[in-house]
Amino acid sequence: MELRIAVVPGDGIGPDIVREAVSVLKKVCEVFNHTLVTETVLAGGAAIDEYGIPLPESTLDACKRADAVLLGAVGGPKWDNVESSKRPEKALLGLRSALGLFCNLRPALLYKQLKSACPLRADIIGEGLDIMVVRELTGGIYFGEKGKSEDGESAYDIMAYSKPEVERIARKAFEIARKRNGKVTSVDKANVLETSRLWRATTEAVHKEYEDVELNHLYVDNASMQLVRNPHQFDVILTENMFGDILSDEASMITGSIGMLPSASLREDSFGMYEPIHGSAPDIAGMDKANPIATILSVAMMLRYTFGLSDEAASVEKAVYDALEDGLRCADIYSEGTTLLGTAAMGSAIAARIR
Numbered sequence: 001m002e003l004r005i006a007v008v009p010g011d012g013i014g015p016d017i018v019r020e021a022v023s024v025l026k027k028v029c030e031v032f033n034h035t036l037v038t039e040t041v042l043a044g045g046a047a048i049d050e051y052g053i054p055l056p057e058s059t060l061d062a063c064k065r066a067d068a069v070l071l072g073a074v075g076g077p078k079w080d081n082v083e084s085s086k087r088p089e090k091a092l093l094g095l096r097s098a099l100g101l102f103c104n105l106r107p108a109l110l111y112k113q114l115k116s117a118c119p120l121r122a123d124i125i126g127e128g129l130d131i132m133v134v135r136e137l138t139g140g141i142y143f144g145e146k147g148k149s150e151d152g153e154s155a156y157d158i159m160a161y162s163k164p165e166v167e168r169i170a171r172k173a174f175e176i177a178r179k180r181n182g183k184v185t186s187v188d189k190a191n192v193l194e195t196s197r198l199w200r201a202t203t204e205a206v207h208k209e210y211e212d213v214e215l216n217h218l219y220v221d222n223a224s225m226q227l228v229r230n231p232h233q234f235d236v237i238l239t240e241n242m243f244g245d246i247l248s249d250e251a252s253m254i255t256g257s258i259g260m261l262p263s264a265s266l267r268e269d270s271f272g273m274y275e276p277i278h279g280s281a282p283d284i285a286g287m288d289k290a291n292p293i294a295t296i297l298s299v300a301m302m303l304r305y306t307f308g309l310s311d312e313a314a315s316v317e318k319a320v321y322d323a324l325e326d327g328l329r330c331a332d333i334y335s336e337g338t339t340l341l342g343t344a345a346m347g348s349a350i351a352a353r354i355r
């Protein structure tokens with residue numbers, strides 16, 4: 001099979017971690033006899049430096065031509081003071097909306113080898129954790145009208161959702177729950193927000209097509225508390241854009257480190273954009289300290305969701321598992337008695353375990 005990937009390293013640690021993920025992908029293609037065709041393009045701060053804008057047309061075109069996009073991260077202090085319409089983050093929002101990627105999958109999986117990196121008590125963690133956050137990605141407050149008064153004394157961001165937007169993401173969540181443990185927890189703030197009341201009513205209506213799946217609702221404040229009190233109650237968490245952004249970072253921490261968590265952004269067809277959930281970590285950029293595992297596991301998600309190559313995806317996941325089992329760790333997940341590796345060495349160790 002030919003795998004056509006647009007590679008967008010971005011800023012900060014982006015180039016460091018994407019380099020390792022691409023070498024793992026090359027190894028997968030070698031072992032399983034696929035052809036890898038990559039096109040590397042700029043977005044975020046790197047594109048601002050080169051073209052004066054965070055998302056050049058040429059980058060968007062390359063992404064549209066590809067089967068899938070592999071992205072590192074964008075942003076950093078260098079661009080913190082550029083005007084808001086040109087900030088590096090605009091590249092991400094621009095890509096998600098131009099490519100129609102409305103469904104963001106963020107698995108939070110605690111590996112048994114990393115139990116000691118999880119800040120929760122052992123009796124709460126039990127035998128490990130496996131939660132899938134399904135976050136709506138192209139609606140809500142991040143995409144609503146925004147503005148500020150001329151004197152800078154007031155500002156607003158509008159949160160809006162339509163029924164079809166909620167229906168399509170709810171369907172994705174129910175479909176995914178069917179392949180997992182059959183439970184969806186929909187998170188909203190229906191006691192306060194009109195958009196949440198629409199969200200809850202629409203989710204209930206879609207649920208009628210999926211009665212084999214259990215559905216319950218939680219307010220977002222309660223959900224954030226329950227995630228650390230009793231995370232085992234969750235299988236699939238379905239939520240809107242901003243709540244999903246916050247809850248998935250919280251879920252990431254209970255799995256030990258933000259450096260471990262991949263994500264997929266999907267639409268109805270097989271196209272997808274794959275990226276770690278963390279940012280560009282400017283504090284460790286270029287220092288060979290970043291953990292590349294989140295990006296490598298994003299490649300596994302790409303193989304599974306865009307290309308339908310589940311054996312290849314499983315080989316990447318197994319290689320990560322084996323590297324952890326062999327005691328290999330980057331600094332963010334290091335504990336006494338394990339072997340500390342830099343970004344490049346961890347990437348090579350995982351690539352070497354692909355078989």
Ligand code: NAD
Pocket residue numbers: 013017072073074075076077089092258259260275276277278279280281282283284289290291292294332
């Ligand atoms: P961050 O995720 O970049 O970093 C938070 C902390 O986690 C830092 O201490 C960092 O060193 C650490 N960290 C992150 N990824 C790591 C990895 N792979 N290995 C080891 N440690 C890791 O979040 P931030 O500091 O809030 O943001 C930094 C920049 O990234 C900002 O410009 C922000 O706008 C941007 N950002 C981009 C994205 C994205 O591109 N998807 C997401 C979030 C933040």
